Amino acid sequence: MSSLLKEDMEKKLFKPKGHTLNEFIETKSKFKERYYLCTSVAKQKEVHISLVKHYRACLDEKYEISEMWLLKDLEYIDGKEPDTDNPNFDMMFEEVRKIEAYSCASKYAFARSLIKLNTLYTKRDIKVLNFDSSYIEEGVIWASNNGDCLVLMRICFYASNLLCLSLCPMP
Structure with a gap:
C-alpha cells in the first residue's frame, strides 16, 4: 500500500x-x-x-x-x-x-x-x-533494506531476552 x-x-x-x-x-x-x-x-x-x-x-x-x-x-x-x-x-x-x-x-x-x-x-x-x-x-543490515526491519529485530531480541530471564529460576 x-x-x-x-x-x-x-x-x-x-x-x-x-x-x-x-x-x-x-x-x-x-x-x-x-x-x-x-x-x-x-x-x-x-x-x-x-x-x-x-x-x-x-x-x-x-x-x-x-x-x-x-x-x-x-x-x-x-x-x-x-x-x-x-x-x-x-x-x-x-x-x-x-x-x-x-x-x-x-x-x-x-x-x-x-x-x-x-x-x-x-x-x-x-x-x-x-x-x-x-x-x-547506517549498518550492514539496513544498508540493503528498510531500517525498520533492524528496529523490529532489536525489539524482538530484547523481548526474547526478557522472556528468558523471567523464566530462569532465581537462586
Whole structure:
C-alpha cells in the first residue's frame, strides 16, 4: 500500500514541481485529514521537507503541501525521549516544529532519511538529539533494506531476552 501511495503522491504532487520523492511518513493529526511528512530532492539538488495534506475529492486522491522547509535550514532534529517508544520529535528551523509520527519506527526512518540526504546533498552539521544512535547509524543490515526491519529485530531480541530471564529460576 505505501509504495502505491508513494507512487501516486510523487506523480500528482512532486513530479510536476520537478522533485523526486525520497521518503515519507504518516503523521498523527487532530483533524480527519491525513498528513505525511516528506523529503524530496529538486532538480537543483535542493532537499525539501514538506508536510503534505492528503484528502479525497469525489473518487480522486488529492495532495497539497501545507508547509515546506529546506534541509539546509534545519538546525537540529530532537527525538525527545530515546529510551521510550515515543513517536514525537521536534525539528528546529527558524522556529521549532513539533511532529508526532504514526509510530516510533517511522520517526527513526525519517531521521535516517534526513541524515542520508544531508550527507549526500547539503553536507552540513545537523544536530541529531535524543535518538538511539544504534537505530540511526547506517549498518550492514539496513544498508540493503528498510531500517525498520533492524528496529523490529532489536525489539524482538530484547523481548526474547526478557522472556528468558523471567523464566530462569532465581537462586
